[in-house]
Amino acid sequence: MTDAAYSPAHPRRHASWLSAEPRLAATGIVLALSLAATLPALMLDTRLFQGENVWIKPVKFQVALAVYLFTLTFFARFLPEGMTARRTYRAFSWLVVFAIVAEMVWIGGAAMLQTASHFNTSSPLMEALYGLMGVFAVTLTAMSLVYAIAIWRNPASGLAPATRLSIALGLGLTFVLTVIAAGTLSMQGGHFIGTPQTGAALPLMGWSGEVGDLRVAHFFATHALHFLPLAGLAATWALPQRAALRATWAASLAFTAFVAFTYAQALMGLPLIPLG
């Protein structure tokens, strides 16, 4: 039995940037496409969880994880030649894909059932799942550390030294700072630190405008892999090589200090931007 009508009419198109790491790219595409189901759910579902539409959280994670996957895919071209074909790499890559899919099923499933995913200790099963998902979260974030080290050590990346340094530092800091911020977050009972919690929040991001919110530090920590390469690229364009390298190190220190500031601010119970 053949279904000629449904098969692609043309041979596969030329290799795109996505084929530098097709497993991660394909997972990112599936996650992005899955928004086609959760965005209508967000608009049609009237159920709330902790004062917000139940689908807000899955949508945030779908977007964030898809962006993460596409970012890693983009940086994969700077990995040492042949690294993505190695057996150990392929196994780890599949593990990361599995961890991301498991996180999404867990977060989406909890939303569907109008219950908590993170911080859910209501039953032994949910508590065990929360712990397991913590392990998966560290696993999937560790991919950025693997990339950081491999790109750091790859003299044949074809990149200017400061650009390569900024990519390696950005990826490495994403892992280190995220594990600290998200690890601290997971040891609390919830996102917020302090009182009074009336629900005042910043638009779009949903961060508290009245008390400490560790998701702020988590957000900036995780985006080190975007901010620092942009800084390194700017330094490469604007400065001679040695100065560009120094500027990249300085930018990394400044960015780390900023994340530390938002982290300390949340722990002291203060909002990033006070509202009202």
Place this chain on the structure above:
Amino acid sequence: MTPETLFSLSGPLAMLGWLALALSPLAPRAAQWVSALVIPALLSVAYAALILIGWPSAEGGFDSLANVMALFTSPWVALAGWLHYLAFDVFVGAWEVRTARREGIAHALVLPCLLLTFLFGPAGFALFLAIRAARHFAFPPQQEA
């Protein structure tokens, strides 16, 4: 034969088709015969018979949601509707397996699609299409067979 008896027979029959699809790498051609032909055909013939029996006396119609819901208050028509799901879902599952095989999609990736198609028909079909689209765009060109 009551609608309840037929209902309790239809479940295991459909399950057999899904089992054949899950194990299809062992016997791909046999699985297609079972799940794309024999089982959907049996369910479809049973469906046709149920419509012949139940349709004349059924309330409702297709023109409003309330009328569609009223149709399903007849046990014969509701059972027919159920067989409709079972027949088409397993047929779609067989198509997923066949398409994946032709395009070199790993069976491990098809299994979640089959599970979702079995439970929530179109959702599993949509997942399969998403995986297929992702592969098409992410993987480097391959020699066409």
